[in-house]
Amino acid sequence: MSLLRHVLGPALGLVVLTTVLLRRRRRRATPPTTRREPSTREWTRHPLGLVAGREIRQRLHSRSFTISVLITMVAVAAIIVVPTFHHSAPLHVRVGVAPGTPNSTVALVHRDAHSFGVEVSVTTVSSRSVAEAAIRHHSLDLAILPTSELVTRSGLGGSGTTGGSFLSTLALSLGQSSALQAAHLSATQLLTLQATHPFSQISLQPSTPRRHVDPLVLVGIIVMFMMINQYAQWILMGVMEEKSSRVVEVLLSGLRPVEMIGGKVSGIGLVALLQSGLTIASALIASLAVGSPLVRAHASWTLGALLLWFLLGYVFYSWVFAAVGSMVERIDQAQSLVLPFSLPLMAGYIYSLVEASSTTVSSLFRLLAYFPPTALFAMPTLVGRGDVGPIGFTVAVLIDVAATVLIARVAAGIYRRAILHTGARLRWGDVLGRRR
Template identity: 30%
Template sequence: MTQNEPSKMRGLMLVAGREIRVRGLSKSNVISLVVTVVIVGILAALPSLIGGDDSDTRVGLSGDTAPAMQAQLEAMGGFDITVFDTADEAERAVEDETVDAAVADGSLFSLDGIGNEDETKIDAAWQTASVQTNLSDAGLSDQQIGEALTVQPLEFVTLESEGGVSSTLDYFTGLIISIIMFMMLMTPVQYIAMGVVEEKSSRIVEILLTSLKPWQLLGGKVIGLGVISLVNLIAMVAVGLGVSAATGMLSDLPPGTAGAAVSSIGWWLIAFALFGTLAGGVGSLVSRQEESGSVLTPLIMSLTLSYLGAIFLLNAPTSTFAEVLSIVPPFSGIAMPTRMAITEVPAWQIGLSALLLALAAAGALALGSQLYKRSVLYTGSRMKISEALRRAA
């Protein structure tokens, strides 16, 4: 190795550093990151914003059933209870807006009504308290009353949507992860291909290859854009989880959501290695920017199908199709982290999916590097993949 020739790793890092400085620190990328992070933060806060005011409902009680109702409502939670001596005092408290509603003389008083959920809870508490009071007046002991009121809760079985997402929040969470994964793969993949074509059409690549190896040039480009995208992805995940924790929604998410969101970074890295190196390889097959769309179409279609598959499995995450989709590459790159966010996935399926995706990424790395090496200096009409592989390295 001559004195002017950079070492292998130094040359790789020089190219990566150039990509980070030119694209990562560009005004457009910074603005895009800020806007995207703000959108993710809003989406993460949206469930709590839609949920409305979380303050306790102020309820006034009076009459013989007041003590029993107070115990029932306190056990339910979400109520600020005031007990009044007479029904008139309770009704006057509603008129003065001291309380939001009052239960007196068998009636629920309010100025303009209260939420359906609160009405249902108060009505259930009233009926239970009335039964408890009647049983006490009939001479039953507290223990006998407790035994009479103890029943097994209903077991909820949903037949039509069995195997589907259990709540709107679960669906919403999986949707956000699939969208982020799709966008954070689509954008850098296109940048890599367009960057390769740009350097080739301007003949800058011919100058760069006098001091760098083809694999250093392609690898540095993939690493540089990968670092930029990785920073963006980590920022999105951190903001999403941070806002969810700040708004108190993190505990309401499916048990594996936080872990799936963090692990999505690892899934993204493998998927990016697969699509990124292929993008660089197929980008080198053409010499003009207007031709790059034709060679990128198979990659874009694969990413789009992966995203659409992830959207499909949101409705049936435990179906056979969802299991296959989340295991088979390249679809697993988006499908598996999405599925992990909304349902419990067996460890063997996660491990098998990661292994197959890593093997596919290794194969893509070998293919992409060979395509780039054999066709990056070629000028003229679009070269076919088979033709490029037959050319001498």
């Protein structure tokens, strides 16, 4: 239900809004008798579909795409699987005790081991020298001697480790037990003392609970950043290649600029969806295989939100990068022009990673979740922290869609004016004002 409410609702709204905007635009621009909407069967013959098809074929046939998909899938699977190695092999400690050691001592060893998640096996060793020899030859990890000494090779990993903490606690427990026995208490008194429970702590002014982002969102944001950068670069390079090879003049003799860019954005977008699908599949398979806590019961909502914002962010930045690509013929020219648009992308990404691990999110960050250039990272972060409701989420989606429509119109205008220009590099002032 949450998936339906949070993701499909805004997605449906997005589709309806886009359809209404496109129809209004088409009604204004074209006499009703000369153009009609292509049916689904005609879609592959529609110019936009043809441009998209060429982009898809070109990308799917490229070796760089295959390598990039494989690297992303392996990296995501590794992020999920590697941390579980730590959990899958609990510490096992072989403990040697002197003959005649009381059962209560062995029970204490088991109790403290259990509290640290440590497995223990207890054996009897005949003497101190035998115990020390066994420890040196790695057949024993810990010896409890009748002389109130605990012997290990190097402290079971030292302070700060699970083994070290277990050893310290066990030493304290055994010391306390020994002291209690020396006090000659009755069995009932001894049991009462051993069953000690700490007092409950009650704060009259409770502190704000620490909220951390869902690790799935963290992984998703990192993957989104990599993929949006990659696909926006594809758009930029594709437009630039068509300009520098002059093929665009032939293409535009039969296509409208908006069909040209729209086809490119759609085609590369479908490739991006394919890669996202494969990445998600890889994450799910890896999670199921190792029983990772990364994909929990509510993961469908988080995944849906990530996917939606990935698409929104991709479309937004694609139009921007297409406009930049139409103004340049070489990559070195593109780098300086594209910088002002890469900065919010980078800033939104880094700020989201920082805020994801902080106790509370700042007001500025909440604001950036409604600012289209940074919302693609900020809003999923809020979703992952549980810091945004369905209304806020939907408002951010609607703002982003409206901004994307506006950016697309401006970008198509820049493309029209700039794409056939050759010679000296264009500046923003040239393309925002002048005609073709």
